[in-house]
Amino acid sequence: MIEASSAKPNNFIEGHINQVGSHELGELNIPFDYSKPSTLIKYLMEVSKVRNNDIILDFFAGSATTAHAVMQLNAEDNGNRRFIMVQLPEPTPEDSEARKAGFNTIADISRKRIELAGAKIKADSPLITQALDTGFRAYKLADTLFAKWRVSSDIEPDKLEQHLLDLRTSTQNQADDNATQDDLLIEILLKMGLSLTVAITTENIAGLPVNRVDSGESDKLLAYLDEHTKPTLKQLRALVDAAPTRLIVLEDAFHGDDELKTNLAQYAKSKGIELRTA
Incomplete structure (x- = not known):
């Protein structure tokens, strides 16, 4: 028979009161009531033995105290x-x-707190945190930017199935005219099943602004997503010659020129490059 223990857990909340959290945000000039102190969250991570390369998820971020604590702990132990x-x-x-x-x-407070807290941690400990990564990416839920994916939530199953089948051969103009290239790229990455933490850089190849995505040692992707500037075949060949694993070109960028698209597809195939249009 196992007897219940009468021992009481230590009161680790003492010394980590909400007033401390409010003062912490006050130092960042962010007005927010009842914030937990980052020291409390950092303590919880330490006692729960959060490891050096772990990912900490907070579904109720509030003022982003958890993010602040993670950056502070990384600064202290080079995590x-x-x-x-x-x-x-x-x-x-x-x-x-x-x-x-x-x-x-x-959410506005969350983003600003992460930005300011990261800067403050680096400023407070410049010798320790020279290599500390306090960067972050912020995303929000939004409707699709591609016309072919827009269907109502109450569509009948048979019509949805036919719509998905039609997408396999659809070449209609796809992208929202007001969408930025960054927004288009993020949606494409999601649809390809790639992580939103992949390395993304911008560069210019043969006069075309492109995004280079590195999703692994052997997976390099180039994306040309400017619908307003129709590239020449020479420019598109230069993208293929840049030796990505995959090349994505916005369907609208061809401006309806099927010959240009076909020539690009043939050249990419001859080089062993996977070509996708979006």
């Missing part, structure tokens, strides 16, 4: 932990100090 913060764009009260300071949503 490489990463974080994922999730926060609904909950409106701040209209008469609140946060709204007066320009923070319309809690």
